[in-house]
Amino acid sequence: MPVSSAPPVAGRDAQRATSTLADRYRAVRARSIALAAPLSAEDAMVQSMPDASPAKWHLAHTTWFFERFVLGAQPGYVPVDVHWDYLFNSYYNSVGPMHARPRRGLVSRPSLIEVLEYREQVDARMARRFDADDFDEQAERVILLGTHHEQQHQELLLTDIKHALWCNPLGPAYREDLPHRPGQDVPLRWIARDEAIAEVGAAAWPQASRFAYDNESPRHRVLVPAHAMACRPVSNGEYARFVADGGYANAELWLSDGWSLLQAEGWQRPLYWHEDGAREFTLAGWRERDPHAPACHLSYYEADAFARWAGARLPTEAEWEQATDGVGVDGNFVETGALHPQASAGAGGLQQLFGDVWEWTASAYTAYPGFRPLPGSLGEYNGKFMSGQWILRGGSCATPRDHVRASYRNFFPPPARWQFSGVRLAKDSA
Numbered sequence: 001m002p003v004s005s006a007p008p009v010a011g012r013d014a015q016r017a018t019s020t021l022a023d024r025y026r027a028v029r030a031r032s033i034a035l036a037a038p039l040s041a042e043d044a045m046v047q048s049m050p051d052a053s054p055a056k057w058h059l060a061h062t063t064w065f066f067e068r069f070v071l072g073a074q075p076g077y078v079p080v081d082v083h084w085d086y087l088f089n090s091y092y093n094s095v096g097p098m099h100a101r102p103r104r105g106l107v108s109r110p111s112l113i114e115v116l117e118y119r120e121q122v123d124a125r126m127a128r129r130f131d132a133d134d135f136d137e138q139a140e141r142v143i144l145l146g147t148h149h150e151q152q153h154q155e156l157l158l159t160d161i162k163h164a165l166w167c168n169p170l171g172p173a174y175r176e177d178l179p180h181r182p183g184q185d186v187p188l189r190w191i192a193r194d195e196a197i198a199e200v201g202a203a204a205w206p207q208a209s210r211f212a213y214d215n216e217s218p219r220h221r222v223l224v225p226a227h228a229m230a231c232r233p234v235s236n237g238e239y240a241r242f243v244a245d246g247g248y249a250n251a252e253l254w255l256s257d258g259w260s261l262l263q264a265e266g267w268q269r270p271l272y273w274h275e276d277g278a279r280e281f282t283l284a285g286w287r288e289r290d291p292h293a294p295a296c297h298l299s300y301y302e303a304d305a306f307a308r309w310a311g312a313r314l315p316t317e318a319e320w321e322q323a324t325d326g327v328g329v330d331g332n333f334v335e336t337g338a339l340h341p342q343a344s345a346g347a348g349g350l351q352q353l354f355g356d357v358w359e360w361t362a363s364a365y366t367a368y369p370g371f372r373p374l375p376g377s378l379g380e381y382n383g384k385f386m387s388g389q390w391i392l393r394g395g396s397c398a399t400p401r402d403h404v405r406a407s408y409r410n411f412f413p414p415p416a417r418w419q420f421s422g423v424r425l426a427k428d429s430a
Contacts, residue, residue, distance in 0.1 A: 021140055022130040028147040028154075029123060031400070032059060033116075035154055038175050039161065041112040047105025048167045052160035052418065057088070057104045059157075060115045062150040063122045064088035068095060069142050069378065070135075071125055080121050084110070094377040141206045145378065148211065151403040158283065158339065158398045163418045166272060166281045173285035175339075180284075183292030183343020188238070190228040191323075191350055192429065198224045198322040201368055202407040215382040216407045218370045222318040226429035229315055229323055232344045232351045233359060233422045234306065237291030239298075240277075242306050243269050253308045258301025261415055271297040271417040283339045292343035294357045294422045300390045300414035303360040303423035315426035317363040317391045317409070323350055324406040331355025333401040341397050341420065355399070357422030358392035358410055365389040365411040389413050396420035 036044065036055050044056040053061075064084060071077055079085065087107060089098035099107065110118070126143075129135055135143065158174075165172050201219040202212035248268050251259050261267070272281040273289065280289040298306070307313050315323075331354040332342045341356040353359075365386050373379035389411040395404035398420055412419060 021143060022127075024147055025126065025130070025143060026123075028150050028400075029119070032062065032150060032154055032157070033119070035157055043161065043164070044112045045105060045108060046161075046164040047102075048160070048164040049418075050102035051416070052163055053101070053104050053156065054107075055157050055161055056112050056115050057107070058153045058160070060084065060088045060110075060118060061090055062146075062153050063115075063119045065146050065149055066126060066143070067122050068092075070139055070146065071122065071129075073139065073142075080118055081110075084118070092377050092380050094380060142378070144211055145374075145381075148213070148403060149381075151400045154334070154400065155396070155398045158334075159419050162272075162281070162283050165283075165285075171281065171286050174283040176284055178282070178284040178339050179337060180287070180290075180340070181338070181342050183290045184346060185292055186232060186344040186346045186351070188425075189231040190427070191231055192228040193224070193226065193319075193322070195226045196224055196322070197221050198318060198325075200318050200321045200407065202405070204372065212405065212407055213382055213409070214372065214374050214379075215365075215367070215386075215409050217372075218368060219407075220369055224316075224318050224322050227315075227319055228427050228429065229319065229350065230312075230425040231349065233294035233341075233357055233424045234310075235292055235343070236280075236289050236295050238310075239270065239295035239306060240291065242309050245309070247305060247309055250309075253305040255301055255304060255414075258299070258305065258414065261301065267302075270295060270302065290343060294341040294343075294352065296341050296357045296396075296420050296422045297417050298360070298421055298423060299417045300360050300412075302417075303421070304362075306423060307425055310425060312425040312427045314360055314362040315424060317361040317393060319426060320353075320359065320361055320393045320424075321406055324353055327353055327406075329354050329395075329401065329404055329406070331395070331401075332397050333395060333404075334398050335401055336397070339397055341422070354394050354404060355401075356397055357394075357420050358396050358399075359394050359422060359424045361391045361393060363391045365391050365409070385411065392419075392421055 036059060039055050045054050047054050067079060086097060087099050089096060161174055165174060199219055200222050202216040203219050204217035205212045247253060248262060254262065274280060278288060279286050303314060331352060332338060333355045344351045367386055373383040374381065392410040392412065
């Protein structure tokens with residue numbers, strides 16, 4: 001059940017709301033520890049590229065968020081360690097300077113043990129205040145935001161360690177026991193929609209009772225032209241045909257920046273596909289690639305080039321969100337334990353809108369009409385990144401289920417490949 005973020009009410013209802021928020025806090029924090037459990041101290045320190053962060057840093061930064069913005073808001077608060085305010089700040093310029101992101105992998109100290117102890121200390125301080133019912137309405141809002149922030153970092157912890165392990169010549173697994181369900185061929189079908197005015201986005205939180213990030217609001221109407229959308233994401237087998245057909249050698253298919261990057265980086269296939277043409281790197285190590293599972297770890301450039309090769313295009317985010325009308329948030333999320341996209345089960349209608357892979361859209365990451373960032377330092381969370389990035393929708397196999405909703409707007413720059421990002425095709429009605 002989603003946690004309510006409505007203003008606290010009197011008496012027993014207020015106690016129940018606080019207890020529910022405390023339960024959510026404890027559950028989210030425990031999942032981070034569980035996801036990090038397979039990692040050694042050496043694993044947890046690796047930073048394989050500037051865009052990624054060490055697992056140890058993710059564990060510390062999410063803790064710093066609660067200490068800085070919840071506990072630290074209380075007058076006279078004494079931090080666990082004043083130096084960590086610099087080490088574990090990410091991009092909040094309004095609260096002070098921070099360690100350079102590309103150099104997070106150089107921070108061997110504090111040790112992983114010390115970071116875990118830091119989490120325990122902050123959790124204990126939070127627990128005492130929960131038990132004392134000592135959080136006001138504003139603090140409860142920040143706590144709820146902080147749990148969603150930590151869930152974002154849980155996904156990043158997985159994608160970042162996957163990249164780090166792939167960089168290791170031994171190709172070690174994060175976990176060798178991850179389950180895999182063999183797929184079946186589900187023919188790609190087109191589902192058409194007539195032109196319509198659709199409501200997209202979410203009501204602004206915290207004025208509205210349901211949590212949503214500020215970049216999802218306000219809810220507004222959009223004219224969506226007639227179009228058709230593929231019933232499922234593009235599969236590995238379909239993408240393999242694009243590769244075999246010389247897709248990475250045909251400049252006519254690529255945006256100019258994408259073609260330049262392809263040549264500079266030597267792209268010939270998706271990030272984790274083996275050159276033998278049969279295997280891909282997963283969090284379980286090297287495995288035979290399932291031709292029926294969704295293709296993943298595609299950049300926006302690759303998704304766009306494939307769509308052009310297929311005689312289609314990427315959907316707009318309004319088309320994508322309109323397609324979720326009446327569709328429940330269900331699918332292959334982190335809770336299933338697969339930690340990799342799985343093939344469609346073959347049900348009718350639109351499939352796999354949620355989970356498996358984030359789906360690139362043709363929409364640039366810009367503000368909705370009437371957008372207002374959260375006040376104060378937390379206003380730096382989303383709005384200031386509305387430049388040079390593209391929207392993805394739907395969540396992935398590494399996303400917590402209760403973190404996603406139809407209005408959720410993920411965003412990454414077009415070269416990004418290390419996320420579980422895939423593509424669903426769309427085309428104009430003609």
